[in-house]
Amino acid sequence: MPPPLPAVGPGLDFQPGDHICAFYNGGGNNLDDIVVDFVSKGLRSGDKCICFMDTPAGVRDRVPGELIRKDGILQFYTEEEGYLPEGNFSKDAFMRGMEATAKGTLSSGYDRLWLIGDTSVVIRKSIDLKAWFATESAVSEFAPRYPQFIMCLYNLDLYDGETVMYVLRTHTRIFVNGLIITNPYYIPKRQFLGGR
Amino acid sequence: MTSTAGDMPSTNDLDPAAEARLSSFNAVFTLSLILTQASSPAQVMRLVTTSVPSIVSCQQALIWHLARSGEYYQRAPEAISEVLAKLTGPDLLKLDDFAPSWAFPISSPLAADQIFLVVVDSEGLSDEETFLLSVLAQLSGTVIAKLELIATEQASAQRIAALNTELESTVSTLTRIMEVHHRLNEIVANAGEMGIAETLHQLTELGVFIQDAGGNTRYATDDVPGDYLKREPADQRRELIRRLQGTRRPVYHGRAWLVLARADILGVLALVDPARTASEVDLAALEYAATVLSVELARLQRVAEAERRSRATLERNIAQARAAELAASEARQRAILEAALDAVISIDQRARVTYVNSAFEHIFGYRADEVTGRELAEAIIPAGLREAHRQGFTRYLATGEAHVLDRRIELTAMRADGSEFPVEIAITRAGVTGGPAFTAYVRDITERQRAERELMASRARLVAASDAARERVTRDLHDGAQQRLVTTLINLQLAELKWESGPERARELLGLAIRDAKRGIEDLREIVSGIHPAILTQRGLAAAIDGLASGLPISVELDIPDSRLPAPVEASVYFFCSEALTNVVKHARATSAWVRVTLAEDRCAVEVRDDGVGGARPRSETSGLNGLRDRIGAINGTMDITSPATGGTALRASIPLSADPP
Numbered sequence: 001m002p003p004p005l006p007a008v009g010p011g012l013d014f015q016p017g018d019h020i021c022a023f024y025n026g027g028g029n030n031l032d033d034i035v036v037d038f039v040s041k042g043l044r045s046g047d048k049c050i051c052f053m054d055t056p057a058g059v060r061d062r063v064p065g066e067l068i069r070k071d072g073i074l075q076f077y078t079e080e081e082g083y084l085p086e087g088n089f090s091k092d093a094f095m096r097g098m099e100a101t102a103k104g105t106l107s108s109g110y111d112r113l114w115l116i117g118d119t120s121v122v123i124r125k126s127i128d129l130k131a132w133f134a135t136e137s138a139v140s141e142f143a144p145r146y147p148q149f150i151m152c153l154y155n156l157d158l159y160d161g162e163t164v165m166y167v168l169r170t171h172t173r174i175f176v177n178g179l180i181i182t183n184p185y186y187i188p189k190r191q192f193l194g195g196r
Numbered sequence: 197m198t199s200t201a202g203d204m205p206s207t208n209d210l211d212p213a214a215e216a217r218l219s220s221f222n223a224v225f226t227l228s229l230i231l232t233q234a235s236s237p238a239q240v241m242r243l244v245t246t247s248v249p250s251i252v253s254c255q256q257a258l259i260w261h262l263a264r265s266g267e268y269y270q271r272a273p274e275a276i277s278e279v280l281a282k283l284t285g286p287d288l289l290k291l292d293d294f295a296p297s298w299a300f301p302i303s304s305p306l307a308a309d310q311i312f313l314v315v316v317d318s319e320g321l322s323d324e325e326t327f328l329l330s331v332l333a334q335l336s337g338t339v340i341a342k343l344e345l346i347a348t349e350q351a352s353a354q355r356i357a358a359l360n361t362e363l364e365s366t367v368s369t370l371t372r373i374m375e376v377h378h379r380l381n382e383i384v385a386n387a388g389e390m391g392i393a394e395t396l397h398q399l400t401e402l403g404v405f406i407q408d409a410g411g412n413t414r415y416a417t418d419d420v421p422g423d424y425l426k427r428e429p430a431d432q433r434r435e436l437i438r439r440l441q442g443t444r445r446p447v448y449h450g451r452a453w454l455v456l457a458r459a460d461i462l463g464v465l466a467l468v469d470p471a472r473t474a475s476e477v478d479l480a481a482l483e484y485a486a487t488v489l490s491v492e493l494a495r496l497q498r499v500a501e502a503e504r505r506s507r508a509t510l511e512r513n514i515a516q517a518r519a520a521e522l523a524a525s526e527a528r529q530r531a532i533l534e535a536a537l538d539a540v541i542s543i544d545q546r547a548r549v550t551y552v553n554s555a556f557e558h559i560f561g562y563r564a565d566e567v568t569g570r571e572l573a574e575a576i577i578p579a580g581l582r583e584a585h586r587q588g589f590t591r592y593l594a595t596g597e598a599h600v601l602d603r604r605i606e607l608t609a610m611r612a613d614g615s616e617f618p619v620e621i622a623i624t625r626a627g628v629t630g631g632p633a634f635t636a637y638v639r640d641i642t643e644r645q646r647a648e649r650e651l652m653a654s655r656a657r658l659v660a661a662s663d664a665a666r667e668r669v670t671r672d673l674h675d676g677a678q679q680r681l682v683t684t685l686i687n688l689q690l691a692e693l694k695w696e697s698g699p700e701r702a703r704e705l706l707g708l709a710i711r712d713a714k715r716g717i718e719d720l721r722e723i724v725s726g727i728h729p730a731i732l733t734q735r736g737l738a739a740a741i742d743g744l745a746s747g748l749p750i751s752v753e754l755d756i757p758d759s760r761l762p763a764p765v766e767a768s769v770y771f772f773c774s775e776a777l778t779n780v781v782k783h784a785r786a787t788s789a790w791v792r793v794t795l796a797e798d799r800c801a802v803e804v805r806d807d808g809v810g811g812a813r814p815r816s817e818t819s820g821l822n823g824l825r826d827r828i829g830a831i832n833g834t835m836d837i838t839s840p841a842t843g844g845t846a847l848r849a850s851i852p853l854s855a856d857p858p
Contacts, residue, residue: 025235156239161227161247168226176229185222 013180014041016112017144019136019152020180021171023164026157032058034175035116038151039074042114043067048105049074052082052117072108079121089127091135095142102146113148123158129166136170137189143172151175217324223251224328228335236347237340241268244313244336251332252325254317255295259302262310269311280312286330289314298326300333302340369477375399376481380488389415389463389492396467396485400478403468406457406489409437411464420468424452437462446479448472453479455486459493539638543572545631547589559640561612576638578610593632601625609638617642654826661823672723680716684709729770737766741773741791748781748789755792761800761853768831768851769793769802775820776804776847784808784845798853805846812839824849 014020024030035051036059042049044067051059056076068074086093098115105113122132136152143150154167169187173180227247234240241259245268248257259269262277272280276291280299289297298321300313313333315321321329376399383391393404397417403424405416411427428436439447440456447454451470457463465486467474474482533540539556543549549572552564560567560576567575573582573589592598601623609619620639625632691705724730732740738756745752760766773791780789786808794801812821821837828835828849839845 023230023233025233025239156230156234156243161243161245162250163246164230164243165223165227165247165250168223168230174226174229177232181229183226185219185226187219 014149015173016147016149018173018180019140019143019150019171020173020175021152021154021167021183022175023154023156023167026155031118031153031155032062034151034153035059036062038116038149039063039114040067042112042149043069043074045112046073046110047112047114048072048108048110049114050082050101050116051076052079052115054078054118054120073110079118080125082117083119083121083127084125089125089131089135091131091138094135095138098139098142102148105148106146111147113146115148116151116153118153118155120155120158129163133166133170134193136167137187137192140170140172140186141189220251220324220328223247224332224335227251228332228339231336231339232342234339234343237343238266238268240336240339240343241311244332248313248315248329248332252315252317252321252329253319254315254321256316258314258316260299260312260314272312281310283312286326286333288320296320298329300329301337302333303337369480372477373480373484376477377484380481380484383488388496389489392465392485392489392492393417396465396481399481400467400474402474402478405466405468407464407466409433409462409464414463424450424466424468437464440464444483446482453482455482457486457489457493459490459497463489463493465489536637537639539640540635541572541576541638542626542633542635544633545593547572547586549575550633551635556638559611559638560609566612572636576609576611578608578616581608606641618645654829657822657826658830661826669723672719676719677716677723680712680719684712684716687712732766732770733763736760737769737793740766740770744770744774744777745791748777750781750786751788752777753788753790755790757793757795759795761795764831765800765851765853768827768833769800769849771827772802772824772835772847772849773804775824779812779820779847780804780806780808780845783812784810795853800851800853801848802851803846803848805844807844810839810843810845811841812837812845821847 022034024034031053035053039049039051039059040063043063046069051074053059053076060076063074083089083094085097101115102113121127122129139150139152152167152171154164156164159167165185168174168183168185169192171183172186174183227243231240231243234243245257245259248254260272260280261269262272262280265271273291273294276289279287279289283299283301286298286300289299291297295316298315298317300315302311302313313329313336315329379395379399380392383395389406393406393415394417397404397419403417403420405420405425406414407425408414410430411433413425416425427433436449436454437456439449440454445455446467448469451468451472453467453469453474455465457465465482467478467482469478533553536553536555539559540551540553541549541556542551549567549570552560552562552567556567557563562575573585577585588599592601600621602625604620604622606618606620608616609621610616618641620641621636623634623636625634687705687709691702691709694702694705721730729740729743731743736758737760738754738758741756742754745754761769777789777791780786784806786806789804789806792803792805824847825835828851831851833849833851835847835849837845837847
């Protein structure tokens with residue numbers, strides 16, 4: 001297990017192994033603002049950054065060029081490429097992919113992995129919410145096993161309150177109003193899966 | 197610190213009921229945090245109503261509005277609205293045909309509307325759930341209030357931004373309009389209509405032309421097509437002018453924007469705009485240019501009016517000056533005529549006397565009012581000459597043939613008393629308006645003719661005297677000196693013949709010749725002294741006259757200055773005295789005579805007086821007195837004689853000292 005790393009910036013108290021949920025409102029630059037801030041901190045630390053988002057142009061343009069110190073340090077994938085590598089959502093396949101990505105990052109010489117992904121594909125592809133949040137719950141237990149920061153982005157225009165409550169139950173940390181706080185409503189995987 | 201699900205020991209240590217209460221509390225807490233990120237009140241209501249069933253055990257959660265329905269809320273039933281309106285905290289609502297429900301006021305400090313979180317639960321809520329839902333409702337109200345505030349601020353910001361944009365646009369427009377005004381103001385004073393048109397053309401980049409009310413083009417920029425400048429029919433033009441007079445805004449007519457320049461002279465200013473692309477600023481520029489054009493037209497009118505007034509004033513002044521000059525001239529002429537020595541008579545075309553001067557009155561013996569209005573011929577022309585005069589006058593009026601105009605002629609005129617006298621007359625024509633008029637200048641030449649006659653006689657006497665003197669000298673020379681010289685010559689020739697044979701006789705003859713020669717010389721001296729006495733030249737006037745007086749048989753007393761006078765004066769005075777004293781001795785039978793010569797500034801006065809019988813008169817044209825008068829007159833002197841029958845005669849002469857020799 002790598003040693004814990006210091007926080008990477010004021011106001012954003014990232015901790016390795018974080019699995020953070022963040023909510024944004026569609027129709028504005030809210031999503032891009034969060035992604036740009038997240039990957040900029042990762043790149044500034046020389047870490048590998050991966051984004052799952054369908055419209056990365058706004059982010060790509062806003063990330064300072066001097067932070068791209070080597071090829072492949074910042075990678076963009078569509079949400080389907082990231083979440084549905086086999087065409088359908090599969091918790092096991094996704095988790096294998098996450099494992100491979102974490103290991104690949106480290107083997108490529110990076111100390112940490114910063115992974116952020118939008119989740120609009122869940123609605124667009126009508127992914128089974130039960131499977132999805134089972135996966136989110138698994139990610140919360142997977143994340144601390146590697147020096148990585150994982151942030152999931154949910155559009156409040158797309159999700160109802162019930163789903164939001166699932167999001168809150170499955171993420172250990174919450175990015176809200178510019179701060180990262182520990183989620184008091186998080187329910188560990190065993191309890192979450194058992195309680196549903 | 198790393199926080200993971202495994203690091204949350206607290207929940208594991210609690211009993212299930214406490215754990216459930218804590219979980220519900222955490223759910224409300226974290227949901228509240230998420231609600232703070234909502235973008236709208238509707239989103240808050242949607243998230244709350246859809247999340248409540250996950251937090252408490254209930255059948256449904258919804259939002260009621262007291263007054264209306266919306267996307268995420270519905271209007272509260274009429275029957276319960278009055279109860280809801282008074283609700284200040286959570287309360288259980290029981291309605292017919294409706295499951296028991298709890299209502300939680302969602303208080304929004306900024307919202308005027310009252311909305312309620314309604315949780316339908318037929319089984320009832322626990323106190324803890326009621327508390328959590330009350331908290332959630334209050335937090336939701338706070339978030340909604342914040343969002344409404346933000347929305348209000350955003351709306352305000354948008355309004356401000358919109359106002360700023362509008363203001364910027366307005367300022368930009370006003371700035372351009374100010375620039376337009378500034379540019380047009382600059383040209384008012386010095387550029388005229390052409391400057392106005394060209395400046396408007398530069399400002400709008402559209403063709404510009406100026407016409408008068410009748411459609412005559414006063415000026416057009418180069419890019420105005422010719423068909424714009426064609427004149428419309430008069431009735432259409434009048435209708436257009438009426439339209440323009442009815443508004444101050446530009447009127448689009450004939451593919452151009454037109455506006456009226458309102459001065460006493462109407463002008464139409466046009467902006468050629470076939471595509472109708474003129475902006476608001478362009479039209480504002482057109483309007484202001486029309487105002488400037490009005491000023492320009494008014495200025496031109498004022499200038500024209502001022503010029504007209506100035507010309508009228510000048511013409512009036514000239515007329516007044518001419519009238520004054522004419523009056524002065526007439527006054528001068530009248531004064532001259534009145535002061536003239538000649539008679540002046542003016543007549544009209546009917547030969548009626550219109551004016552006579554003072555000299556006329558004096559010469560002809562008429563008063564002006566006696567002759568004015570009378571026919572000229574009747575008044576001053578002798579009866580025998582009148583008809584000829586009338587015929588000549590009539591002929592001139594009829595044919596213009598003039599025999600007497602503009603030249604001096606001598607005629608016989610008639611005085612008021614009928615007496616006739618010679619005149620010299622010059623007639624000029626005058627009068628342009630009201631028919632011809634004539635003015636005659638008449639000079640009484642009676643005295644002149646008499647003087648001329650006297651002059652002629654004087655000249656004849658001088659010639660006669662000169663001839664007599666020459667004859668006397670010839671005779672004296674012939675009878676005297678010549679005979680003496682002939683005798684002298686004969687005696688000398690005889691003496692020459694006897695010089696050898698009879699010397700005594702020759703000597704006697706030579707003595708005779710010498711005697712005759714001396715006598716001849718004396719005779720010559722005597723003749724010469726009659727022409728110019730030598731003593732006068734050598735010793736002056738006093739000695740010469742003393743010499744004359746000493747040889748006379750009467751007593752002569754002299755009073756003569758010794759000073760010398762110019763030779764012609766001395767000679768004239770000498771001969772005057774010689775002739776006068778000779779006459780005294782010959783005719784006066786006087787015993788004494790007196791001669792006095794006095795000198796004034798420029799004249800010499802001489803008087804010869806005797807105590808004789810008096811009554812002396814020149815006996816003939818060739819008498820000595822007339823000879824004296826002629827001699828004195830020849831050097832501009834005068835002579836008079838006083839010789840009363842009671843006795844004594846005084847003969848006086850006055851001779852200018854600058855007299856030339858006769």
